[in-house]
Amino acid sequence: MTRDRDTPRSGGRLMDMVPHLILMLGVLIFAFPIYVTIIGSTWDAATIGRGNLPLTPGGEMLNNYASAWSESQGNRVMHTPVRIMMWNSLVMALVIALGKIAISIISAYAVAFFRFPLRMVFFWMIFITLMLPVEVRIIPTYEVVANLGLIDSYAGLTIPLIASATATLLFRQFFLTIPDELVEAAKIDGAGALRFFLDVVLPLSRTNIAALFVILFIYGWNQYLWPLLITNSAEMETVVIGITKMIGNGEAATDWNLIMATTVLAMLPPVAVVVLMQRWFVKGLVDSEK
Structure with a gap:
């Protein structure tokens, strides 16, 4: 009788483990290329070029990372130092993320709480831009930036990408959930539009701001097409553009050890943002005042 009771329980535990096993398998499949990249960054270019890359760390880690970080000359090709490329990517990602949030939350606040002529017309004009992919408007945008003399500049890298219809829509939809009683209470207390904002x-929007910052930072960090068009000099290259240029035209002219070291370094800022913002984001989600 005891065995009969335990058998279904054991089967239930086994079924409960199936989702965990599937998730673990997915993590392994996703993490293995990253692991190979990290291991490759610790070996020399000759070992990687022969296709005999071991799955254990090598002894060239410090040399590879130091060379990628500060030097512009590899064993086979020249490249922009990673410190310059990562600085450009960091500036671009931060300006885009903060700029999008600032403009979007202000515009959404105006649309949600103010009544003015053609208010919804302007909102739908913003919304319609979601239907236009970047490739459709990249040529006129490039022409405007070129006419303003912003080629090869931080302003040219960031300003055209700051406006965000998606963030505006998300903030507006959240603002519509704020009770009218709260707005009336603020008016009774003498709070103006700026004080209420x-x-x-802003305190009520911290969860949305945290989530959007993570998404927009990664969006700005991973930009490829726009920096490729707008930058001409090595001093303005972002790390994504730099990695593609380091690959070269063939395997014989490629410092794979430096490329893998650069790739690992390029992953660190987005990972750091996700890790640092995750705790604050979860705190905002479980906050009883939210």
């Missing part, structure tokens, strides 16, 4: 709307 700073003391009520």
Whole structure:
């Protein structure tokens, strides 16, 4: 009788483990290329070029990372130092993320809480831009930037990508959930539009801001097409562009050890943002005042 009771329980535990096993398998499949990249960054270019890359760390880690970080000359090709490329990518990602959030939250606040002529017309004009892919408007955008003399500049890298219809829509939809009683209470207390925005709307929006910052930072960091068009000099290259240029035209002219070291370094800022913002983001989600 005891065995009969335990058998279904054991089967249930086994079925409960199936999703975990599938998730673990997915993690392994996803993480293995990253592991190979990290291991490759610790070996020399000759070992990787022969196709005999071991799955254990090598002894060239410090040399590879130091060379990729500060030097512009590899064993086979020249490249922009990673410190310059990562600085450009960091500036681009931060300006895009903060700029998108600032403009979007202000525009969404105006659309949600103010009544003015053609208010919804302007909102739908913003919304319609979601249907236009970047490739459709990249040529006129490039022409405007070129006419303003912003080629090869931080302004040219960031300003055309700051506007965000998606963030505006998300903030507006959240603002519509704020009770009218809260708005009326603020008016009774004598709070103006700016005071209500700073003391009520911003604190309530911290979860949305945290989530959007993570998404927009990674969006700005991984930009490829726009930096490729707008930058001409090595001093303005982003790390994504730099990695593609380091690959070269063939395997014989490629410092794979430096490329893998650069790739590992390029992953660190987005990972750091996700890790640092995750705790604050979860805190905002479980906050009882939210």
